[in-house]
Amino acid sequence: MPEDNQQTEQQLSWPERLAELANSSNDERLKRFYEAGCVDADTAIKDVPMVALDFETTGLDPNQHSIVSIGLVPFTVDRVMLSGARHWLVKPALPLHQTSITVHGITHSDIDQAPDLNEVLGDILDNLKGRIPVVHFRAIERPFLNVAMNWRTGEGITFPLLDTMAIEAHLHPDRSLNFWQKLLGKQPISIRLADSRSRYGLPHYPPHNAVVDALATAELLMAQMRHHFSPETRIGDLWL
Template identity: 25%
Template sequence: MRQIILDTETTGLDPSQGHRMVEVACVEMLNRGLTGRHLHMYLNPDRDSDPEALAIHGLTTKFLSEHPRFEDVADEFIDYVKGAEVIIHNAAFDKKFLNAELKRAGKPSFDSLCGKITDSLLFARELHPGKRNSLDALCERYGISNAHRTLHGALLDSELLAEVWLAMTRGQDALIMDFEEGGASSGLNGLGSQAFDATRLRVLLATAEELQAHEEYLDGLDKAAGQPCLWRAQAAADA
């Protein structure tokens, strides 16, 4: 199973107002293992970033002017993501920019290129209702260091999100449940869970001594109740 964790940085909030992508980064996972095969592109948006956006990513117009436009690298991007499950934190935001850039380049929509698009923010909200589920908050919750994250860079954020995603979904391939405060399970919630394979479970049979101890325990229950206990009554009914 090929999964891509993706993040973008932009000049502003809305492509319909002429804002563009300035950075896109992808981190590849195969069968839940990071492969080290990343895709990272800085992009020339042919415009300035809004001050608020520049304060977030720190990518100046002069720096970006030395990099290719999206249409020049669109095919490379398409080849990388095609057919994969793409995991994005707050996917609606990134998707509208990706679709706008692809449309401008005369390419198919982002949704049509991917095998599946998964919003890790929606997943986190289902897993941790009522809690903060920003990338920073999830890193703190799962013990993932983001101390080196002073600006939002797409590649760094993708790498952090990959670690967060593996932590959030570890219950999908192991019968291990971790519980947070309040008793909420953080590992099993059924979203996108893999098929359960009972053949992987080890079967342990009771020893003769354990069976004898069990019978003696039931004898005590019978004596205290003055009649066969429910366990033995049910066994007799099934016989």
């Protein structure tokens, strides 16, 4: 699975990079997005506007699979605003696999009516701009959006994000079991979205709907911050 390595390549700080991209970008929509910029790395997490983001895709490889739906919910560590929740179905460039239908429940007839990503891109980016996206498992949303935009506009996209799964992984470094623990039938700690949520007493939400998954991710981040981080934590220590 291709893990994006933007973090290691990065020389400039995120606000500087976004400012630079705002200058070099040729796409109006993308330009608007970059111009909104992002908060300074020293900003306390309690003051950061965020947006939980989730894609349903036809598979896990951004070079072979396509986005079928996008959900987002704006929030801060204090509260989620459902009034800002948005959801888009988009027509995948590649045919819909039968196997992926069973996962996210989006069918061919749903997709037939849906617009191409290009038609709703401006709307989507306007809802993301100025906020730090939060995802659960960073190998999906940013790489998929990067590839999809490259293909349509000749320009990729990048932005800082928070990954609730990476935070869980950081909190539970010794997840694999040793021989004795396996022998004793212990279960490894799972950092999947639903399992992580249950550790914080968050309710079960039905999975595989982009808005609900985004909401679930936003709530998980709020809970992680309450339990393990000070509200004064620098966003620069968390974003990837």
